[in-house]
Amino acid sequence: MNYHMSPEQFREEGKKLIDWIADYYEQVEKYPVLSQVQPGNITKQLPNNAPEKGEEFSTVMKDVEQIIMPGITHWQSPNFFAYFQSNNSFPSILGDLLSSGLGVQGMLWATSPACTELETRVMDWLVDLKGLPKHFKSTENGGGVIQDTASSAVLAALLAARERKTNFACNQTGDNSGLVAYISTQTHSSVEKGVKVMGLGTDRLRRIEVDRHFAMRPDLLEKQIQQDLEAGLKPFFVCATIGTTSSNAVDPIEAIGRVCRQHSIWLHVDAAMSGTAALLPDYRQYFEGLELADSYAFNPHKWMFTNFDCDCFWVADKAVLIKTLSILPEYLKNEATEKGAVIDYRDWHVQLGRRFRSLKLWFVLRHYGAEGLRYHINQHIELTQLFTEWVKDSDDFELLSEPPFNLVLFRHTKGNEFNKYLMDCLNKDGKIYLTHTVLNGTFWLRMSIGQTQTEERHVQEAWRLIKEKAETL
């Protein structure tokens, strides 16, 4: 006797679920993009207690359709233009399914060698595909690892930078006195969070002013560092961004990198959202200077057809990262680790356990090929340029600046309140979903164009809806 689902039932329900997912993608446009439920709506439809007796799978799937689906904001809709895209693809879903099915633990090389070796290889592939500096490859001093998110990547970078600067003393003594980190006023909040987590404190985080394109000013960075040095402090970390979250600004990596080198400061470059653009040689200008970076991260789970979570993080000197994060209790000792012949990815991030995440990335790379990825990324950028032209041609709307990649910031000329009201009305209609930011007190609409199924007709229709709604308000 047992309560397990039998392989036969799994075959049957699994195939139905595959069809369900295919149907979902074929019909995703029928849903309001932004879920229209109110707080508590889902909760009150779920019983107060877990069932005592097991239930039929079909009953659960009925609840998925009736209770869960109205509470879904459809990130995979071609009409989703909010936040950042988080574009998925069928090959990625299949890779992730295989990972769930195999159920292996990749904490050590020994606990599933393929999980480690495929990850290392795929991360090396991406260095070449994106034209990244060779020293990020595992065959050099560097190496790449899949982290869950860019937040975890920047935390790992902060920690490695701290230990390098303190000669690996802080891990033991906790003495972080005088350490100072630098970001711009536009850097993602994950660095501030990382600075809190690592116990440095936000007082020790300097926010460097930006130029009129919202990019960090290297002259002001240099000036602040000089001031801090004169005050006896120890600058140890700078985070530069290629494509900020708010407005897709690109910090001048090369100039910032030179400042960092001069003062032996760890440079982390965060290209979480826009890093995929480096697949296109024409866009590598924005990545110039990356050879001066100590670490670099981008998220295939944003703009490379790979479902969450998949952040690719590279370091130029893996020994520093490993020394910072390694722990080896007796119950994890094994021959391969002790010989030093292998990578144990447990020592590359906070977590010990890890799933076989490289499968989905490998499936995506092999399904699309470099050619297919370049084609679609280029398409997204072209659609963005098209939308940009429409905004520029319009009397009622204005553009923040020429978008470098696939995020347009624009606004109606009628001011902040009107724009916020316009956005809320559009999102409540449910036909498209877009979000906002505020820059120097001005409210801007953000249009992020990069969902897997987004085509010209969706962007056209979005623009028509935006104009129409603005006229009727």
Added chain:
Amino acid sequence: MNYHMSPEQFREEGKKLIDWIADYYEQVEKYPVLSQVQPGNITKQLPNNAPEKGEEFSTVMKDVEQIIMPGITHWQSPNFFAYFQSNNSFPSILGDLLSSGLGVQGMLWATSPACTELETRVMDWLVDLKGLPKHFKSTENGGGVIQDTASSAVLAALLAARERKTNFACNQTGDNSGLVAYISTQTHSSVEKGVKVMGLGTDRLRRIEVDRHFAMRPDLLEKQIQQDLEAGLKPFFVCATIGTTSSNAVDPIEAIGRVCRQHSIWLHVDAAMSGTAALLPDYRQYFEGLELADSYAFNPHKWMFTNFDCDCFWVADKAVLIKTLSILPEYLKNEATEKGAVIDYRDWHVQLGRRFRSLKLWFVLRHYGAEGLRYHINQHIELTQLFTEWVKDSDDFELLSEPPFNLVLFRHTKGNEFNKYLMDCLNKDGKIYLTHTVLNGTFWLRMSIGQTQTEERHVQEAWRLIKEKAETL
């Protein structure tokens, strides 16, 4: 023109993959449990570069079979008795598939309300199912969140404890002076790692000696705290364990909790591996005193048929955790968050992004029902007791102590080197896989009995193989 996989092809390949996974589980016993490849074996079969042109899905699956599978250590084999079990189930695979398919981001309530509300509800269900203190429920001051791993959970607990003790000053000033954390000599390495990550430094981590059952001695904890207080230090955190990794020892939670309360110290209880046993009322004696804990974690991805990653983490006072980890940049502002009517799980862990992890847990709970889970967990414990009896009845093997749950520590009487050799030989044969630990200089074999498909015949056969191998060495 596009390079995407069509829904038709996804239906076809997805169904084949479902069959592939079902076949895998039906045939998993044919593989050597521990992968027999050497370092670099997998790598050298993978090309140096990503493909320029996309490839057929069938080609990729052929490589999965020929290149990847020999590099897999089969955690889902019924003959896997190593480390801890990481037991998977078909309902969990389906829940995870649905999560991959929907591809939603759950960082905020607003970005998919169902993702947040289902998680909250399922975490509340588990409080009742496991007989945990009611104050961990979201309807009280507490609440639960799914973290990726117990390492991330303990880091979150450390940070909340730090901020509570410093009145939320450390996040800003970085001043952690005098803070001291306490574990036993047997506590999992994740706490040491967390103490490094948070910048406290391992000098400020006290390892309390254990009793002869390897459980933390509360009298020595109290004594060390007194010493530290007299030295002007600030004890702020204790981690107690229900089921240590090495030997499944159970720290006396109630006695430790009283010490913590007396000195206003945050008590985190880690039951990553053994926490599932609380589903059985007969085993709740080991969890007594949990009402004195500030936080508690266990991993359904270890022993509750839910595939990695799924760590359940509760806090008694969610306001402290949220205040510790919250960040609210403009581009994430939204009405629901500002009204305070909702949970934004982004503020409950280091990461910002999060996938819809509660689906797989919900699928498991509904498929098995409380009854089914209790049945199987009880079965694993009974098999463990059976194995224990065999060891006790044997002249050649000895037992460390009566196992409380599902992990047996035993050894051949011939000494450390013999036992290590015995283990290596057994693992190289590939029929079973078990690992070891060292306690007070003595090498012990660890037999963790809890894989989904493990039945009495597998445990019997394992014992036969162990005895037979020992005789032939």
